[in-house]
Amino acid sequence: MAEKLQNNIKQNRWLLSASLVIMLVLLISVGIVISVSSQTKNSKDALVSEKKRLEKDIEYTNNLLSQTKKNKEVSLNQLTILNSQIYQRENLINNISSEIGGLDGEIKGSAQIIEQLSNNLMYLKEEYAKIIYSSYKNRNEYSRLMFLFSAKDFNQAYLRLKFLQKYREYRQKQIEMILKTQELLGVKVNDLKTVKQNKQQLLLTEEKHKEELAKEKDQKSNNVKKLQSKEKELVSSLKDKEKSERKLKQAIENIITTEISKSTNRNKSSKVVKAPSSKNKDKKKDKKKDVKEPESPKLYLNEEEQTLSNSFEANKGILPWPLDNGVVTGSFGEHPHPVLQGIKVKNNGIDISTNANANAKSVFDGVVTGIISIPGSNKAVIIRHGDFLSVYSNLSSVNVKSGEKIKVKQPIGTVFTNTEEGKTELHFEIWNDKTLQNPTSWLSKRK
Template identity: 30%
Template sequence: MMRQLIRYIFFLLLTGLLLAGSAGNAHAQKKKSGGVKSKQSELQKLRKEIDRYEKRIKESEKRERSALQRLDDYDRQTSLLRSLVTRLTEDIAENQKEIAIAKLNLSTAENELKQLKRSYARTIVGMYKRGRTHDTELLLSSESVNEMFIRSKYLKAYSERQRVNANEIRRKKRAIELQKMLLESKLKEQRLAIQEKRSEDGLLSRKVKEHKRLLTKVRQDKQSYEKQLRRKQAAARKVERMIADLIERERKRLEAARKKTAPTASRGATAKAPPRKALTSTTFGKKRGKLPWPVTQGALLEVFGENRNAKGHVFINNGIDISVPVGSPVASVADGTVSMVTYIAGFGNLVIVDHSELFYTVYANLSQVSVRAKQKVNAGQKLGKTGEGVSGPMMHFELWYDRLKQNPLSWLKKR
């Protein structure tokens, strides 16, 4: 009889608990669903871009476009695939942490609920054994009105405590239900992410092989090889224009700031560009010969200034080319802000970092980019990974002060 009574009481408690917790769980699930949708939307954009370049590659093969144009499309597609795989890898690692936390929280909540249930069960059994007459007898057996008042307060507090315990059981139960929902959702999300990553890994592997086959074809074709050299020179001129544009914008910003702080009488004067500082008077200039290399290994392929190709033709390099294994990390040589992340035929993926005082560094021929425009970066912070061009696995690096090209070897530490 007593067990049946206890079970009945718990049935009522748990029924109320589930009804009370349903609204909170629905809200939590809706919020989580919104976060997942946002993440999936970002990944979907990457997939659409990958598909777009896949169509371009197929169309270029049908129309027999130049191998270099197809090479550009492969470069962009493999870069996007690497970004997608990286994002999926990060999601899997993040999910793994959240799954571990969800399991721990669930285990903790279940243990706490068990303890509360045992305590509450003992209380109910005690109440059943004593019966309601016990409380009345306790009050009537008081030897004074004051003692009766004290006992009445005690019984009221005891009753309130049981009500609090019942509410706590309901709260713990809701927490357990929520943790189970979160855990199930995370496990499902993890399975999908792992499955998708395997698929994208396979696609990336196939595309890298196709890219290498096309690279080999271009290297063996003298016309394509010479055309790539011309494209590289065109890319260098484009970067030069980009730097000039960035410097012009920075000069305008500095002039606007100067006008705000200038005395009222001088504000109507003709605007003049701020004079170029001497290298030694700038913060960045004092790092000359002390900057770390953008890659930790590699040999020079091309030096700053004049170089000669295989046919003996002279060409100008605005920076240096460093031979380095594909996928090597590329780091910023100093603190700064990412001014631009773009793709230029002949230079591949490219990052420009603004180091203030009109100093800029350029990192090109990247197979993957890890930063975005306007992002603050520290010296040694990873910007991306090196790629492979027609001239082999390498990266291109430039350093500018104002509109003046600088020889990077004069700024980097001696090796």
Template identity: 30%
Template sequence: MPHKFISFLISLLFALSFQTVFSQSTPKIRQLEKERNELHKRISESETLLKSTGKDVKSQLDNLSLITGQISERKKYLSSVQKDINSIQQEINRLESELKTLGAELKQKQARYEKSLKYLHRNSSIQEKLMFIFAADNLSQMYRRLRYVRQYADFQRLKGEEIKNKQAEITEKKKVTEETYNAKVELLRHQEAEKKKLEEQEAERKKILSSIQNKQIQIRKELEIQRKAANRLNSEIDRLIAIEVEAARKKAEEERRRRQAAAKKKATEEQDKPVKEQMDVYRVDESDSKLSGSFERNKGKLPVPVTGAYVIIGHYGQYQVEGLRNVRLDNKGIDIKTKQGAMARTIFDGEVTAVFQYNGLANVLVRHGSYISVYCNLESVIVKKGSQLKTRDVIGQINTDADGNTVLHFQLRKETAKLNPEQWIVR
């Protein structure tokens, strides 16, 4: 029956539309909340990292680096909170717009239904229906009229159900809108609390800066000591990486020659064809290339190379220390402060190509195809040269110095080129 079938389709479409709209809202808010909670948990954990109790310049610089790193993390978190607030507001606007549309549709349906009910009321007596049926010219027409009367009654019933469903849809939409609005209000409260914490941290940072502002000579001496130590370490890292790159180049060259010989044997007609290669360019074999490809595809997703709570206290490259006059740092990697007993872990599948000592501490190089990750300042290691590692495998325990600082110095290279690790690890 056409009318009945059409009404059924309309009701079904309304039900599906309601289900889709409802599923698009609350889960979205929950997903934002889940991601935000993970970020907040990381920040809260980083606040448990101990500050140095020493009064010397080194201790104060260490504390300055820690509080600066925590401030940077909280600012990033507040930025993500603001994005979530904006996203929730967009969701509220969308829901309110849909509510308005649904309200207009309901009024339209109610007006049509009311009109049809009035008509039905004027022509609803049994006698009128019987007269309409028996006034038919023949039995065939009488059957069609009888079927029409039944279909019209069914059609009216379905229209009533449509209105009922539309009212239920509006009720649920209002509920979702209210939940979304409450989520925004709660998030705004949370944002204000985080801003207060940020203000407290910035006040603490100003206090540290104030205590060392007039100690420029001591600061320069301390930074010079750190710079010389870093240069010696970087020289050793550069030397070992150069050896590794050369070894890989030779391996690739041997592989090229082997394939070339196999090709000549299979196709003797090409024996005299010259095959030119640049011998001074670093090349990896086929398996290394595949690994490098996977590594590159994970840019921005690689795990942080430490276990437990952490905060980045030293960034890559050259940069001015905010608040200190003429204090400029140059870092070949990043420095990650964590808790005593924390372990260094590999960021990706790879092979340990070097384990070396410097100033009584261990340092490890792990090759991932064309990429090499470097883990420095380890108290002990549980790997050796040639060890095959999987992502997040533990390499060793990070050293804790006399002042209680547990810091991993981490570098990332592509062949000999230095990379910014913060662009590769998940943040």
């Protein structure tokens, strides 16, 4: 009988090894579930966050459009805001499509894991049934004692005793593993059901936004046709705007020139640091020593100003926005005119449409270096941040003084509202020395 038990235990050893392999496969499956879920969650969270921001911007732009529609006459401002709305809507649809694509991958992955878990569960149950059957046939306590006492020596008897103990523990672990697999399988089945429901909801949302986009594009087409009949008026308005922008740019350059002159004089009487220009930073080291290019006048900074300049530069991409709320309706650089064919417009900064009575705020610590009035651009505040300038134009009123030290996010003035068009728009620029920068690259991403 002891020999029979020994043979059965040898068989159970094989079952034990096979089951351990199954357990390992199951653990790998669980690892896959966790890994896939973690990766999917990160990308999904990013998409959801972006979707919320876009939905918020679209809602805000809708409110701005409502204000412009109070005037029955179609305006260029209305078209500009509508273009921004269309751009945001297209981005939102792309975002939803990406989210649906992610859910499709999640559904496929979950289905594969469910199939694998089901197979593992079936195999574990079969192996456990074999172990129970084997244990039932050798349930006689006398046989187990004979198995121990038939050992050749004490060491073998001890090893057999430990094996029987481990065998009992393993049976218990098999039960726990089966229950755990059943639980995990149930969770994945429910998760899959939820994901499919989410996908269906997203498909409906996507279809809704596509319908809204089609309406907005139709409205844009109609607005363009109406505005094309006002070509002379638009050309005149464009010339006035370009004239105002040239005056603003010239005023800023004059301020820079004056400050360079002052800093040069100050340099003669005190120790200051010469502000490094971006051109000097990028200059190649292998230039011929005998070739000397005439240096343009540079701004000299004291230690405090240089520290501020370095700090401003270190915050590139994370500066706060100059308005609490708003949408970009005019981007940096050269672009085709939204109505006039063959004509391009150049923007030295960005235009941000906002609600009436909005306050412009400083994007960083600095010193007010100039307050100017430009016909067509109302008032502008220029704040120096070491070797950098931030410009806030089209203000109806200003509540800071020239030479005043400013803190980040401090209100500096109220944005002008054109009541006829329902237009409240801030023009914002960033300069590094005498070089214009793209403000979008410096500001933080909207949340």
